Amino acid sequence: VKPTDDIDQLLHEAGSRWRARQPAAPEPDVARMRRAATTISAVPLGRLLVGFGTAAVILVLLIVSLPNRGDPARPATSPSGPLATNAALSPGPTQVAPKGPLTWFETVRLSEDRRTVHLTFTGGAPYSADNPCSVDYAASAEVVGSVLEVAIWEVDHPDRAVLPPGAGCPAIGYARELDVQLPQPFTGYEVHDLAGYVHFLSRPDNLAQLQLPEEWLLRSEETLSESPTGRWRQTYSPHEDPPGGGRPGALDFIQAFNAPAYVEGTFEQPAVEVNGSAARLWTSPEDGELVLVWRLGTDGLALVANEQDFSLDELIALAETARLPDAIDPEPSVSPDASISPQPSASPAVPSASPSSDGLPAHLADLDWRTVTQPFTGPLGSQVLGLFRNEGGNIVAWGPEQEVGDGGYAMVSFWHSRDGDEWREVKLGDWGQFIRATDVANSAAGVVAVGSLEDEAMIWWSPDAESWQQATVTPASGWSRTSIAAVAANEQGFLAVGRQRRSMAAWFSADGRSWRQVGGDLGAGTLHDVTVLPDGRFVAVGVDESRRDWDAASWTASADGSEWRSRESNRAVAGPNDELLLRVWPYRGGLLALANHHDTEERISCQGPCIDDSWRLYTSTDGSRWQEAAEIPEAGRPNAPLELWEYSAIVAWGEGLLAVGAGTDWQVRLWYSADGVSWEPIGEQLLVNGEPAPGYQIDTIYALLVDGERLIVGGDLGDLDLDGFVMIGEP
């Protein structure tokens, strides 16, 4: 018998042998860090525009303008390509719907008679039928109300030469131009790029104003490109020809309309306040640049100054003088070309946006919690992913049960309980099968589970989550190359969403047993989640892959699943980077969505959707128009109190939302939010299974059920064996 004292040595030897076989550790990916900092802090190019100018902008365009998926003839772009003008303008003057992938433009200007729209953009080589790397573009412009809507798209030429197998196009971008004629002069100033951006031809309305020292005069102003909602920059200086913003003698004042400012500096300082609300401040010891970002009403504002001109206190004091036009005393009058007169006693234009716990019953902070681990632990790994009460009055928990170590088979378990303490297990599937459930919906028509069986999409129906049957779909081949991500139920039936081949896809069933595909051609991409509005309509969210960069997709469907609508462009969630809407939650008649945000280049290097810890929150009142919820605090930010990810446990509760999750202190708590953006912790940390959650085990709660006055949460213990649990909190 081997001496027991050698067990330690045996383990050390086994570990050493294992480590000896490991490849070398990767070098830190500095570029990835930079991209992450940029993607979290700046919309596309916000900071670059402030700090580095147009050359950098074009460089980033190069990065994000990579070839289309599956189209070898699509060239990448680069900043140094020869200038070429594409004179093949769109046929007819206007009202031409885009017929190909959209391309965003960098600048737009009108001719003197305001009837010719001149667009510049970066694209592929000028079109030539014998050049497989050339790209033809067309453009349209249409006056809609006071706005000019413009689109540039790629024209498909079936006769274009095709690259030989294995060949690629050179990564060269070309400065391209297009002109579009308007039937009538356009007298407005706002231009919407249907690729997702807003431009201003001239000074927009509703500009905020500052009370600057007398000698600081407005020297220049301009629209900032690549903004989903429009941004305007005013440069003030004592000098007639000021240097760039952030340098001594120049002050940039940036205003983003209905969106965060998307500006950041070099080294972030501890949080500061502007008019009592949280603001962010950066310094740069190297060059003295100061950047202050804050909110005024729904607009994001930023000041880019230099410490040779302003101290930190002076900069904050200056920011506190910012007023929106409707908050400014009409006397004395303000000239856009002159410094703004002091208004010493003016109050902030908007109240503080600090979190509020109004409407939050105190009893949630004092719940007594107990953990139930049986029958959720055992030789197979299990997790509690969802909780609901079925029509029979049972509490039902569901989740995967799988052999994670060697077998590779999985089943889905439904655990039933009357009181939350004693649970009875019902399995969906048999031993040896590989079944996954991605979502479950419950209604009076029964319970529907969606997922996959042996790698094929599948839907199951049960009257009570006890006995299950496979559903049928029309047409019979309907599950080919399909994945189903989510399902929701209303009074008329169930709607399941996902992906089929390369397109977003959806299926509806009135009874949960027979399904039909609905929605028609929803476009390239994947629908990741679906929920129900108070009026019964469905809202499905996901990712639209029809462009170079992947944008958030959002569809609304009628209550019977028959009619589908989507906005052609959703500026708040469009941009040159990838934005994947992964979860959506209804609350207070509106919607909160969680988006994963990352650099398009990173996604391409992943050869698929990379999901990392860069998150953004969006809100919508109708499921059609989305607005980025807030810059501070934003999910994924270092100062965000509640960590969010795609499996966060969040439910509508009262006037707001209730969540269970870990904060940046790695302690699991209950959280409440009135608006989905500002989250307040409730009470002390939850002791999962009687212990504080170890750092390794954060983000292990996936399900939350409000059951009268008590709460039930479900998840796994975060250990390597994936043991599940539920916790019950009672007054």
Place this chain on the structure above:
Amino acid sequence: VDITLDANLVKQAPSGLAAATPEEFGSEVGPYLGKMANLAARLADGADRDDVVQEALTRAWLKRSEFDPARGSLSGWLLAITADQARKARLRRLRRKVPYVAPRREESPDQRLDVELAIHHLSPRQRLAVECLYFAGLSVLETAAVMRCSEGTVKSTLADARKALRPRLELRP
């Protein structure tokens, strides 16, 4: 217990970490990359080890201003973040709609022992401690940082783990 590694942990991170550029940050974390990679490989269980490490580094970079040397070592902080990222990567992989392919287990035919198989029978916390210390090569202090417990708890957990492993790892003639 690897005392040498423990002693290394006494090294405090530079106070300027919060102000470090990505390049400087990359240099500071360089000494810990090997352990981060090993930990990711052990805990991510089939996910892309290097991607877990890079995501952990990116996350650490974004959160660098939160690092407080007075509250723990830089390596412990990095390894805890790595463990969290490894866990997320593993869960995401488990929830994908593709069959799970278990990583090949180490076999020790010469000794007729299967250490890897044996540790799967440990309790979750015992196994975590074993994975961290013996396989990922972490010290007791670093393992404590990952498990968010005291060094004493790590040591007692390891002792319990060895005791539990004894019958499975004993060679019988």
